[in-house]
Amino acid sequence: MRRFAAPLALLLTSTACTTMEAAPAPVAAAADRMVSPILTSPEAVDTLTHAQPQVARVTHVALDLDLDFDAKRVGGTAELSVLAAPGAEEIVLDTNGLEIAQVTDGQGGALSHTVGEPVAEGGKGAPLTIRLDGAETLRIAYRAPADASALQWLSPEQTKGGVHPFLFSQGQAILNRSWIPTQDSPGIRQTWEARITAPAPLDVVMSGVRQGEPEDLGNGRRAFTFVMDKPVPPYLIAIAAGDIDFRAIGPRTGVWAEPATLDRAWREVNDTEEMVVAAEELYGEYRWGRYDMIVLPPAFPYGGMENPVMTFLTPTFIAGDRSNNGLVAHELAHSWSGNLVTNAVWGDSWLNEGVTTYFENRIVEAVYGKQRAEQEAALMFANIRETLAEVGEDAPGTALSTDGGYQLGSAIAYDKGAFFLRTVESVVGRERFDSWLRQWFDNHAFQPATSELFLADMMENLVQGEAEADALMLREWIFEPGLPANVAKPDPAAFAAVDAAVSAYAAEGTIPAGYAQWSSAERQRFLDNIPKQRTAEQLAALNEALGLSGTGNNEELFLWLELALANRYEPAVPQAEEFLAEVGRAKFVRPLFQVLWDQDEWGRPIAQRIYAETRDSYHAVTRGGVDRILGTEG
Template sequence: MRLSILTLCLAAALAAGCSRESTPAPGTAAPSADQQATVNATAETDEQSYAEPDKVRTKDLALELKVDFDAKTLSGSATYTLDWLDPNATELVLDSRAITVDKVVGERADGKWDDLKFSFAPADELLGSKLTIEAPQRNPRIRVSYTTSPDASGLQWLTPAMTEGKKGPFMFSQSQQIHARSWVPLQDTPRVRFTYTAHVTAPKDAMVLMSADNDPKAARDGDYSFTMPQPIPSYLLAIAAGDLVFQPITDKAGVWAEPAMAPKAAAEFADTGRMIDTAERLYGPYRWGRYDILVLPPSFPYGGMENPRLTFATPTVITGDKTLVSLIAHELAHSWSGNLVTFSSSKDAWLNEGFTSYVENRIIEDLFGKEQADMESVISRNELAVEFKDAKPETTVLALKPETIRNPDDSLTSQQYTKGAWFLQFLEQRFGRDVFDPFLKGYFDHFSFQSIPTAKFVDYLKTNLIEKHPGKVTMQEVEQWVYEPGIPDFAPKTVSPRFEAVDTARKAWLDNGTLPDKALTSKWITQEWVHFIEGMPETLKPEQLAALDAAYHFTGTPNGEIAQRWYPLAVRSGYHQADAAISAFLQKIGRRKLIMPTYNALAKTPEGLKLAEETFAKAKPGYHPITTGSVESVIAKAKQGPAK
């Protein structure tokens, strides 16, 4: 997934994580074998789920669902094929959030079904409700009939006016981190992997897709069936329905999108086949069948979501010049790091996102050259430096200590992405690609279709890389990267000559007002414009921004990466000529990464807060619940005033 560091609406506050207490600081004694065993066992728990997978696990899920756009609900049933692991277990505990259960039945040995007793525990604001099903016969299959809430946190229902084509309604899911439980009662933890089938009915004018075997030639008839033969964790369960058509890229990859968007998206993502070839050459075969991309309406709260076989992607990366297709490289990379080898809880999010960011950068280097890959690394590390500047040290570790409870969406901050990728680049440079690439491929093979904690990766790293190639990296260095705050002072540095030219041009303009030569800027790509703006002082004079606008037309730009840097600068500098464009941008886009910097800047002054509230009132109907919660949190905090 590609997203920002902002909080989800379901969290009352960000609970700080801290480094693993049993991990020694450099120079101290290592934990005993008994201590390490305790750490490893505890690391397998998932505090964000009520499920008890050590007692009983879901092996397969069969869904029967009806899409009701008018009621904004999914209704039907979920049937679980179960593996009873504990001989004394007689209850199936599921996660749910705001789901109405009508009936629960269990299959007998003779194939008939009996009613089963069930109960909900009081709802927790973050975790939802614990659904306990009594199963004294330890039924091999249990079926829950249910209906979702119109306000399900994992579903967004769009009116026709909120879509690209304006012709029909649209619905899509966002299950990561723990939102699958809002549209399917299930064991909502990455510790449990299951195969699934689904039969979905919908209005005949709505095409339904899932994170499964979507047939590009499927008839749009309101009756759809799906199969996902590979076991996946719950957060990769996905569904979408709307006015969607298919545009091929290769024989095994293509784009689903609204009719007006499909050709543009297919052209933008034309290198997807080459990306797959690169990843397979480096890290082994793609094991998921087809790789298709669903381009969602602009309200999608993230950049992308790595749902297997069907990446969900924001349209904000479609710029016409392919400069933002690293997002596709990122979501594709998840087919190895995340989907194939999965973190066992959100405390280990870097195992998904750090590895994926590293693989993404290798794909970009292979396709578009080292210069572009290095520029993207520098941008990410600059953003990380800003994040770390005001962060509590204990929140800058890669792996959290066991039993730390916090909102799982808050675990996906940029240190999980950028610090994680930086750590792997450190290993690559120390060992060399001829050693590190086979190691990483072996890691994906060894843990394929498993969910693991950080401790298992560290043990595998120690055995299969550190000890096999002595003298390259110490375990103390590894532990400093993984369990200690900040970035180690021995981290490798990346420089970009093209950014150095941008820095020179910016300095000349700031010193004497001389705009960079058009012969230079005409060759700049998005990453260079981003760096140009990011390097500006905190504020400029309004007339300076007007001069930049006259030359480069930043205000009103269709490029979200530029807009998310330019508009906060305009707000901070009192450049009110951009206010109308700012409001329009915030109403059109729902991707949190792109809009939250501007909302944060607006909230710092009374006049800005007024514009933020007025804009949000207009934009809210088109925002995803996750985005809505982020904006509401910023506005509420601003209205409370500074903490005393």
């Protein structure tokens, strides 16, 4: 990485998981805190931040915040440690809707500051420019807005318990600037600590290690203290608060959930300690201490979020048979790819997600066997093919590295990225590839990275000779659209029996007798590949024979509802309405509203009726996607 750093970057470089068992993290003195480098090469410039880290950057954030569930507001202070270049006069932070009351230096002296005009598009928000006057510490008194896009406040009725409210955050990609005033860019890593007060009897967890037991403040409130002593990208600062309990899995793993969900959640994730061991055997030490999880209420918009020491999970992955535990493997793998080594800009998000998806599949193989891993890889490959067929092989957004934006759907950043690494592995051999990837994590730990840096490291530490470089097609994989010709395709035998059953059903209407004994990946393959145009009679027969509407696996239930609604199957509407009222996961919600909207005069009134009832229950991430589908933005 030093080869890409300008002199100023060298100047700026210095030499969770709350559980009953967690030992407090040592609180480092300011002079001893780890400070990550800033990349200054052109491709590392983040256009989604107002910050100018080459002038002055944040290295540490100390939060002291109160949670107000009645007003749905977070407020208090943020104390920022600043590292500035010689002669720097000001620092620029990111905000989005924050109410700034006062800014002072470390001695309490007022510092002049201005909040600029907000950027309307993309959630970039407004710059907060603070005159430094030599200050190395800034203390910002502020309050987050009630509609902060990173935060979702749930009423008791939106929880399993139905008695207490709930709060959770979702910071990726640039949402945390709506509740924390800092430099909100993945390339500007920061250590942090927090003191959070909340009404009893609610518990608070964060993506940092809890320091001792909560403090009873004597006014019906308790204070919780957390520390993250390793520099992380600010989108990984996360919080959840509610009526939650903890249960241990292994010596360093456990799960939090609402009491009504905890038993099912614990049984579902009980392989987690085994997964951590498998991940370490593959790519080295787990460096975050504990690996805990919290299963949130179903309004959480994603399958999971890899917040350090406290992965956030949707309850929709719980199937009763651990068939969707690739999700847990994925979020665990982020502890290396994404959290340990992070994309410096969001146009390189495949460095997080593609590498993680490859790693996830290797964990699945180690814990659940090669057949399951190959089947799940085949589903990924089908996603890539489907996306490319829809948008075109030469669509710019199908390159892994894009100029300042996002890839066209998860099939590119996640699945194409994973198949890039599978292809490299197939060319150089697993042993040599694993050795290289382990050194990548070791040598770039707690640092940002770019696609150019990744490529340079491959050329220097992996590739042997020009012939191998030509065979790997590295630059084409990373910077060109489509799928390179050398792609290592999944084993066609992985789904041979299922694909034969699909053909038999398409040709003769033969419903597979062994469906109930198939793996979830096999059932998903079948449902996703049978003919899309079905009559009501055919759908009824399929549902009766396979029990599709009664499945406890939400991945399979979603595929059934999508098929049924696309064919205007009236008996599926009540179940779809119930599903969309209970689940806020964008992966399910957006496509179901899309398929209803695509049915014109039949589906649009149904979509509008359901959305009128459910919109306020969705996180801003999910709500924004459905707003665009239904044309109800704003």
